[in-house]
Amino acid sequence: MRIHILYNFQEGPWGGGNQFLKALKREFENQNIYEETPEEADVILFNSFPFGAEHLFNQVLNFKQQYPDKIVTFRLDGPVSLVRGRDKEVDKIIKNFCNLFADGIIFQSNWCREQNKKLFNIFSNYETVIHNAPDNEIFNKNGKKEFNLKEKVKLIATSWSSNWKKGFEIYKFLDKNLDFSKYEMTFIGNSPIEFKNIKWIKPISSEELAKILKKHNIFIIASQNDPCSNSLIEALSSGLPAVSLNDGGHPELVQKGGELFNSQEDIIEKIERVAKSYSYYQSQIPEFSIKKVAERYYNFCQKIFEEVKNGQYKPKKVNLSTKINFYKMKFMILKWKGLNKLKICEK
Numbered sequence: 001m002r003i004h005i006l007y008n009f010q011e012g013p014w015g016g017g018n019q020f021l022k023a024l025k026r027e028f029e030n031q032n033i034y035e036e037t038p039e040e041a042d043v044i045l046f047n048s049f050p051f052g053a054e055h056l057f058n059q060v061l062n063f064k065q066q067y068p069d070k071i072v073t074f075r076l077d078g079p080v081s082l083v084r085g086r087d088k089e090v091d092k093i094i095k096n097f098c099n100l101f102a103d104g105i106i107f108q109s110n111w112c113r114e115q116n117k118k119l120f121n122i123f124s125n126y127e128t129v130i131h132n133a134p135d136n137e138i139f140n141k142n143g144k145k146e147f148n149l150k151e152k153v154k155l156i157a158t159s160w161s162s163n164w165k166k167g168f169e170i171y172k173f174l175d176k177n178l179d180f181s182k183y184e185m186t187f188i189g190n191s192p193i194e195f196k197n198i199k200w201i202k203p204i205s206s207e208e209l210a211k212i213l214k215k216h217n218i219f220i221i222a223s224q225n226d227p228c229s230n231s232l233i234e235a236l237s238s239g240l241p242a243v244s245l246n247d248g249g250h251p252e253l254v255q256k257g258g259e260l261f262n263s264q265e266d267i268i269e270k271i272e273r274v275a276k277s278y279s280y281y282q283s284q285i286p287e288f289s290i291k292k293v294a295e296r297y298y299n300f301c302q303k304i305f306e307e308v309k310n311g312q313y314k315p316k317k318v319n320l321s322t323k324i325n326f327y328k329m330k331f332m333i334l335k336w337k338g339l340n341k342l343k344i345c346e347k
Contacts, residue, residue: 001305002033003298004041006056016132016160016230017077019206021047023135027294038063043071043301046101049080049090054333060101061326064318071304071315074102076122079115082225085165089336095120096329100322103315104304106130106297108228109249115225125313128300131253133293134234138206141239144214147278155185155271156216156240158231159223160203162190167222167245171198173264174220183271186216206234213238218274219258221250222267229253233288241281243270257285 005025010018028034035041038059046060060072074097081088098105104126107113113129116122155174159166171187175198178185186199188209194200201212213219219235219242226232226248233253236242242258244250251260258281259270274281307313316322 001042001302002035003028003043003045003301004035004038005045006038006059007047008056017047020132020230023290024294024297026135027290031294033298042305043073045073045075047075048077049094057097061318064101068317069315071103071308072101073104073106073301074098075106076116077108077112077227079119082115084163089332091120093329093332095122096325098122098124100325101316104300106300108132109252111249111252112227126304130293130296132228132230132233133288133290134237135206136237136290138210139234139237144239147217152182152184153218153275154216155183155218155220156213157187157220159189162192164192165224168192170222170264170267188212210238213240216240218243218271221245224248226250236285237288239282241274241278241285243267243274255286257281
């Protein structure tokens with residue numbers, strides 16, 4: 001069985017989903033289970049809502065019309081409207097797409113699965129939860145600087161998105177209230193605010209990011225409703241215990257490899273707790289193996305593939321009803337894009 005990832009890959013610094021899928025594709029290639037063309041693949045892996053590449057929806061329709069027995073699996077994060085604080089229409093589009101084409105859904109965390117079901121009743125005949133993993137050749141503990149309590153504690157946070165819900169209220173609070181005689185802090189990525197005390201580095205390559213992470217001690221993440229943060233996984237995999245907002249999928253990822261905070265009231269106390277027992281928290285960091293994640297993706301797809309072969313399951317077909325609902329979905333996309341343009345003009 002061979003898999004093709006139907007996704008518009010981006011080079012250089014980009015969002016977490018892009019970085020994960022690049023690592024997953026590379027691992028599929030290493031395991032000789034990746035197919036470069038969807039026509040030759042047995043299973044198509046489609047990634048959530050393809051912002052900026054909505055033509056991929058058309059590709060799925062055309063592909064299913066030409067190859068009705070091929071399997072489509074869907075890697076789902078979100079709900080988008082919780083992550084962004086807007087765009088509920090996108091979640092409805094995702095639900096419609098899943099209803100039309102998804103033979104299986106891979107949710108990125110248990111929190112993601114629960115919220116998508118609770119708010120949008122998204123489901124499939126085959127479902128599983130698989131956390132993301134980084135490119136372990138880049139994000140690993142090799143060369144990680146040892147912690148020294150005699151030096152300033154080095155904190156770091158990262159975010160590709162500049163959405164305020166990515167934790168910027170907390171970072172703004174830390175910029176004003178951290179004791180910078182004891183701590184220093186770096187932020188890497190895009191930010192809607194200027195920092196006075198926190199060092200700000202604009203987006204950089206994964207290789208550069210990994211080197212900087214290893215020079216720091218504790219990772220701070222304050223994003224709200226974040227289903228499965230790649231930034232958090234990359235930092236943990238680089239040997240940094242995390243102080244994380246107790247929200248979204250963060251608790252599932254951090255486990256005992258750090259502390260959870262609830263607000264501005266307790267974050268500094270949690271940072272101090274991790275710093276005082278640094279070796280313990282570092283020893284409890286969970287493993288995130290792209291090899292094992294790729295195997296889990298493969299096994300999930302293989303289960304559907306085998307049950308199709310055995311006649312236990314028939315992949316979703318394209319019929320007249322599918323086409324009608326597909327074009328209704330396309331209209332929803334056009335309407336959503338139009339509303340977004342209107343909001344930009346109003347601003």
